[in-house]
Amino acid sequence: MAVNETDRRTEPVQVETRTSRGARLTDGSQASPRALGPQGPPKGLVDASHASPSGTETLIRLSGVDIHYGKTHAVRDVSLPVARNRITAMIGPSGCGKSTVLRSINRMNDLIPGAKVTGEITYHGKDIYGPGVDPIAVRRYIGMVFQKANPFPKSIYDNVAYGLRINGMTDGLADRVERALRGAALWDEVKDNLKKSALALSGGQQQRLCIARAIAVEPEVLLMDEPCSALDPIATARIEALMNELVEDYTIVIVTHNMQQAARVSDATAFYSADVDGAGERYGFLVEFDDTQRLFSNPSDPRTEDYITGRFG
Numbered sequence: 001m002a003v004n005e006t007d008r009r010t011e012p013v014q015v016e017t018r019t020s021r022g023a024r025l026t027d028g029s030q031a032s033p034r035a036l037g038p039q040g041p042p043k044g045l046v047d048a049s050h051a052s053p054s055g056t057e058t059l060i061r062l063s064g065v066d067i068h069y070g071k072t073h074a075v076r077d078v079s080l081p082v083a084r085n086r087i088t089a090m091i092g093p094s095g096c097g098k099s100t101v102l103r104s105i106n107r108m109n110d111l112i113p114g115a116k117v118t119g120e121i122t123y124h125g126k127d128i129y130g131p132g133v134d135p136i137a138v139r140r141y142i143g144m145v146f147q148k149a150n151p152f153p154k155s156i157y158d159n160v161a162y163g164l165r166i167n168g169m170t171d172g173l174a175d176r177v178e179r180a181l182r183g184a185a186l187w188d189e190v191k192d193n194l195k196k197s198a199l200a201l202s203g204g205q206q207q208r209l210c211i212a213r214a215i216a217v218e219p220e221v222l223l224m225d226e227p228c229s230a231l232d233p234i235a236t237a238r239i240e241a242l243m244n245e246l247v248e249d250y251t252i253v254i255v256t257h258n259m260q261q262a263a264r265v266s267d268a269t270a271f272y273s274a275d276v277d278g279a280g281e282r283y284g285f286l287v288e289f290d291d292t293q294r295l296f297s298n299p300s301d302p303r304t305e306d307y308i309t310g311r312f313g
């Protein structure tokens with residue numbers, strides 16, 4: 001049964017809210033043209049044969065992913081699907097490789113000297129590390145929002161316009177900027193001060209500006225690495241509400257240390273942990289991946305249970 005929108009907002013947030021939202025997305029109409037950008041992902045990034053009629057289409061799939069930093073084998077053998085128009089959370093103790101895995105999804109690790117990703121990560125069925133794939137094109141469609149809001153020392157307007165100009169999306173620039181700021185729930189607070197320095201905004205506003213900057217170029221996926229960790233509870237609640245709206249158009253992967261947040265916002269959760277191998281080397285690995293509700297209520301691995309009940313470390 002459909003859950004009334006108003007009721008959902010007034011009740012304590014339950015994992016259940018994700019389920020009810022998901023129910024509205026199973027009609028196969030989730031591929032909004034806006035989320036795909038004006039032209040959709042470039043041909044080189046799409047394997048059309050991968051199209052799926054299901055409302056829970058896998059948009060991104062990690063298969064046997066290993067990540068090295070130089071000789072350090074930091075993350076081992078991660079496999080998981082990322083469902084389209086859903087929020088996937090990644091949780092686990094510090095140093096278990098959450099950011100490392102997240103960065104591999106849009107080839108941000110390419111920018112770290114010595115970082116190497118092996119295994120396969122597909123987006124629309126196409127290996128993003130395959131020959132001929134342009135990492136800049138990957139990042140154009142799989143955007144990222146970082147832990148610490150990092151606006152450029154420019155005006156609010158120019159921050160949002162930045163990626164649009166770089167990508168030649170300057171037709172109707174002002175409209176695009178407004179749409180992105182509205183999408184990030186920031187427009188009403190800044191519309192009379194667009195020329196003001198972005199650095200003069202509050203932390204929560206800066207983070208929403210960074211989300212506006214990321215969505216301005218109309219990506220399909222948003223990767224968010226602890227986007228609320230520097231924010232107070234009110235700003236955090238705003239970002240969570242925003243994610244709940246954005247997921248209608250975007251696929252979101254969020255790393256969070258806050259298990260309540262993972263339970264509140266996500267549809268699926270990946271729990272990572274770290275261990276030490278026979279040679280004394282510490283490495284991160286995926287312990288369990290499941291529907292959020294199931295992972296938090298009935299985890300299948302005792303290590304997950306220890307972590308979510310606070311018995312870990």
Ligand SMILES: Nc1ncnc2c1ncn2[C@@H]1O[C@H](COP(=O)(O)OP(=O)(O)OP(=O)(O)O)[C@@H](O)[C@H]1O
Nearest residue numbers: 069074092093094095096097098099100101112284
């Ligand atoms: N740029 C880097 N160069 C070398 N090693 C790195 C780099 N970034 C991360 N690592 C190593 O990879 C492992 C995983 O780190 P990562 O930052 O992905 O963990 P995390 O789960 O995101 O931790 P946290 O919760 O503290 O953010 C750690 O052992 C870390 O030292």
Ligand SMILES: [Mg+2]
Nearest residue numbers: 098099100255
């Ligand atoms: Mg991290």
